Amino acid sequence: MGVTGIGGVFFRSVDPEARAAWYRDHLGIEAGADRVWSQEAGTTVFAPFPAESDYFAENQSFMLDLRVTDLDELVARLESEGIAVERRPEWDAGGFGRFARIHDPEGLPIELWESAG
Structure with missing residues (x-):
């Protein structure tokens, strides 16, 4: 157990x-206390970060990391919908x-991750 x-x-x-509508419309996630989102099985990282980390904004206590397929296509669609997307070569360098x-309407950072494997 x-x-x-x-x-x-x-x-x-x-x-x-x-x-909730933003998550549904832009990311396809059924969000809301009365909704259930069935996800594909896969890897999840559960990691406390040091308080002084600069990996995401200091005023945010957490960041969502969402597994995605075809990152380039998703980025192009999000940008066409007016959503700012940030990419950095160093993020992709770790293998x-x-x-x-991206950030949701209230500023929560959302990392979109296309797995190497």
Whole structure:
């Protein structure tokens, strides 16, 4: 008996309905307390970062990292929808895959990760 995975991610929001719609419309995630999102099996990293880390904004206590397929296509679609996408060569240099970063309407950083494997 033990933990078998993450059962949910819950966070406060100024406008929960609008934020849930943003996740649904742009990322295809069924978000909301009354919704269930069935995901594909895969790797999950669960890692506390040092408080002084500069990997994501100091004013954010966490960052979402979402596994994706065809990162280039997703980035192109998000940019065509007016969403700013950040890419840095150093993010892709570790051999784990390729990364891009966006922010949700309330500023939460979201890392998009296309696995190397």
